Amino acid sequence: MASVTLERLNKTFGSTHIIKDVDLKVGDGEFVVFVGPSGCGKSTLLRLIAGLESISDGELRIADDVVNDLPPRERGVGMVFQSYALYPHMTVYENMAFGLKLAKMANETVDERVMATARILQLEELLHRKPKELSGGQRQRVAMGRAMAREPRILLFDEPLSNLDASLRVQMRNEIARLHHRLGSTMIYVTHDQVEAMTLADKIVVLRDGRIEQVGSPQTLYQQPATRFVAGFIGSPTMNFMPAELLGAEDGCRVTAPGLGELSLPQDASGQPAGAELSLGVRPEHLRLAEAEGDNRFEIVNVEYLGNEVYVYLEPRVGDTLLIHRSEAPSRWEIGQRVALVPELEHVHLFDAQDRALEIANRRRAA
Amino acid sequence: MNQYQLIKLAKRVGFYALIAVVMVYAIFPFYYAVITSLKPSSELFRVDFWLSTVDFGNYVQIFTQKSFVRAILNSIIVSLSVVFIALLLGITASYALGRVRFRGRATVMLVILGVSMFPQVAVLSGLFEVIRGLGLYNNPAGLILSYTIFTLPFTVWVLTTFMKQLPMELEEAAIMDGATPWVTITKVFLPLMWPAMATTGLLAFIAAWNEFLFALTFTLTDDQRTVPVAIALISGGSQHELPWGPIMAASVTVTVPLVILVMIFQKRIVSGLTAGAVKG
Numbered sequence: 151m152a153s154v155t156l157e158r159l160n161k162t163f164g165s166t167h168i169i170k171d172v173d174l175k176v177g178d179g180e181f182v183v184f185v186g187p188s189g190c191g192k193s194t195l196l197r198l199i200a201g202l203e204s205i206s207d208g209e210l211r212i213a214d215d216v217v218n219d220l221p222p223r224e225r226g227v228g229m230v231f232q233s234y235a236l237y238p239h240m241t242v243y244e245n246m247a248f249g250l251k252l253a254k255m256a257n258e259t260v261d262e263r264v265m266a267t268a269r270i271l272q273l274e275e276l277l278h279r280k281p282k283e284l285s286g287g288q289r290q291r292v293a294m295g296r297a298m299a300r301e302p303r304i305l306l307f308d309e310p311l312s313n314l315d316a317s318l319r320v321q322m323r324n325e326i327a328r329l330h331h332r333l334g335s336t337m338i339y340v341t342h343d344q345v346e347a348m349t350l351a352d353k354i355v356v357l358r359d360g361r362i363e364q365v366g367s368p369q370t371l372y373q374q375p376a377t378r379f380v381a382g383f384i385g386s387p388t389m390n391f392m393p394a395e396l397l398g399a400e401d402g403c404r405v406t407a408p409g410l411g412e413l414s415l416p417q418d419a420s421g422q423p424a425g426a427e428l429s430l431g432v433r434p435e436h437l438r439l440a441e442a443e444g445d446n447r448f449e450i451v452n453v454e455y456l457g458n459e460v461y462v463y464l465e466p467r468v469g470d471t472l473l474i475h476r477s478e479a480p481s482r483w484e485i486g487q488r489v490a491l492v493p494e495l496e497h498v499h500l501f502d503a504q505d506r507a508l509e510i511a512n513r514r515r516a517a
Numbered sequence: 518m519n520q521y522q523l524i525k526l527a528k529r530v531g532f533y534a535l536i537a538v539v540m541v542y543a544i545f546p547f548y549y550a551v552i553t554s555l556k557p558s559s560e561l562f563r564v565d566f567w568l569s570t571v572d573f574g575n576y577v578q579i580f581t582q583k584s585f586v587r588a589i590l591n592s593i594i595v596s597l598s599v600v601f602i603a604l605l606l607g608i609t610a611s612y613a614l615g616r617v618r619f620r621g622r623a624t625v626m627l628v629i630l631g632v633s634m635f636p637q638v639a640v641l642s643g644l645f646e647v648i649r650g651l652g653l654y655n656n657p658a659g660l661i662l663s664y665t666i667f668t669l670p671f672t673v674w675v676l677t678t679f680m681k682q683l684p685m686e687l688e689e690a691a692i693m694d695g696a697t698p699w700v701t702i703t704k705v706f707l708p709l710m711w712p713a714m715a716t717t718g719l720l721a722f723i724a725a726w727n728e729f730l731f732a733l734t735f736t737l738t739d740d741q742r743t744v745p746v747a748i749a750l751i752s753g754g755s756q757h758e759l760p761w762g763p764i765m766a767a768s769v770t771v772t773v774p775l776v777i778l779v780m781i782f783q784k785r786i787v788s789g790l791t792a793g794a795v796k797g
Contacts, residue, residue, distance in 0.1 A: 200693065202692065222695070223695030227693070228693065229689075233684060235687045235689065237687070237690070237691075239709060248691075248694050248704075252694055252696055253695055296690075300694070300695075
């Protein structure tokens with residue numbers, strides 16, 4: 151177990167700059183998830199930590215040791231690969247023992263470690279099978295076992311669940327979470343799936359174009375996204391966005407959005423000029439539907455019934471991304487109806503022209 | 518029987534007839550060699566397609582010749598050495614060429630391919646000088662060296678293609694487990710490359726086993742010769758007599774091991790040769 155510190159980490163491949171000045175601290179025993187769209191550099195960042203790619207600039211520390219120039223085996227890291235990469239010609243036991251034997255451990259120690267790891271992952275029955283005789287979930291567990299057997303200081307996961315089917319993915323996600331609770335070891339996990347990130351992480355790192363967009367707990371990222379990108383990336387269905395114009399910045403702020411009319415919001419917009427073009431974001435569950443009145447009328451184009459909840463899709467005023475309203479089932483709304491949208495004002499997000507979120511103003515006047 | 522069925526039948530008959538022709542064309546010479554080798558010398562020039570009596574006299578004659586037994590031994594030593602050296606160098610080279618990114622990799626591959634295009638005769642005199650310079654004239658080591666030169670390009674190409682197909686993550690997993698490149702090659706890649714190694718190894722063996730020109734040029738004395746040369750130099754009682762019986766017996770003797778080897782590795786050879794073409 152150890153902490154990991156990244157300081158102004160950079161990675162370039164030829165003239166392409168993949169990782170740009172990444173600063174990050176992963177605490178001892180923390181479960182950190184790197185998430186972002188493909189090509190954002192999350193896997194590269196993981197491989198830099200693993201030692202599979204060389205660091206172009208910056209410093210990487212594990213515990214208090216600078217490990218920039220150490221080979222993977224001396225960094226004390228274990229890695230689970232997307233394709234599992236099990237050695238096909240070895241049994242489960244041999245797969246897990248391979249690294250231990252290479253570390254020149256005594257046979258009894260190897261045996262002890264493998265058996266202990268197998269017990270944790272419930273692989274005891276499978277020890278003498280070859281990878282091709284295992285199911286996807288079992289292979290996944292063996293891959294984890296191989297990474298864990300050497301008792302690394304940090305466990306790295308590179309999209310470990312993306313090769314599994316949906317139901318197995320949920321099950322393995324659960325197992326990984328429980329494993330983390332039981333072992334308490336530091337884990338860094340890469341995924342493009344924001345649901346995996348939300349459910350597993352103590353701390354989520356959202357990456358975009360090689361830079362960290364925001365770091366925070368799942369709750370922080372959901373409730374207070376720092377940028378419009380994070381707001382749109384975290385949460386399913388995604389947040390609704392609509393253009394808004396700033397009317398005044400006194401006492402919180404007043405904005406107007408097409409169809410919604412004038413809204414008085416708690417955000418501090420004092421840095422913005424009057425008339426500034428803003429972007430207004432509301433999560434589907436923070437929109438209420440009401441009988442249409444005046445200009446506030448939106449047409450329902452589709453209704454999805456999911457059993458426990460209902461998604462209502464509405465024609466937007468600007469752009470062509472449908473607005474989504476989510477509520478518990480049953481719903482009385484039907485396709486073709488015209489309704490008014492009423493956002494819950496305390497849950498509305500505002501983003502400036504640079505897509506940065508405007509912060510909620512201090513409520514000192516109330517005191 | 519209607520017309521359609523007739524045509525179908527004719528097609529079938531034609532098909533098998535064609536197969537029979539091909540089979541006879543391919544196998545008959547060998548079959549005739551076997552028959553000839555089992556005849557006593559008195560019946561040698563009578564045309565028979567079937568054996569009436571079996572006579573092992575020719576075999577007894579060649580195996581009691583010390584130089585022939587010695588030649589077989591030389592051939593085995595040379596061929597196995599060529600296979601071993603070619604596979605060792607081929608595997609390590611294919612790791613470098615297939616896995617390590619370096620400047621000029623494509624050029625190296627092309628040069629290797631280019632080398633294999635020279636005909637043997639073109640390099641014969643040059644190679645002769647090299648071998649004499651190294652003091653390997655009339656020494657099986659000289660043959661091992663020259664055969665390896667001609668076997669290696671093919672070996673390297675096939676193994677490199679195969680190596681490139683092994684998933685990158687497998688190697689990275691080995692690196693994470695603390696394996697050095699050498700351990701990765703021997704413990705992880707080697708067991709997975711058996712089909713390709715069986716193919717290339719067997720073809721290298723056959724090439725070395727059958728080679729004649731170099732073997733004739735680079736050896737001088739009976740006890741350094743390999744089998745193809747030894748067979749060619751089997752002589753009869755006079756200058757005008759070719760001892761067909763013993764020659765056929767010797768030919769059959771040295772062919773049978775190859776046939777057995779090819780039969781054993783048949784499936785492997787096919788899968789090894791097509792490995793580069795289609796993802797398996």
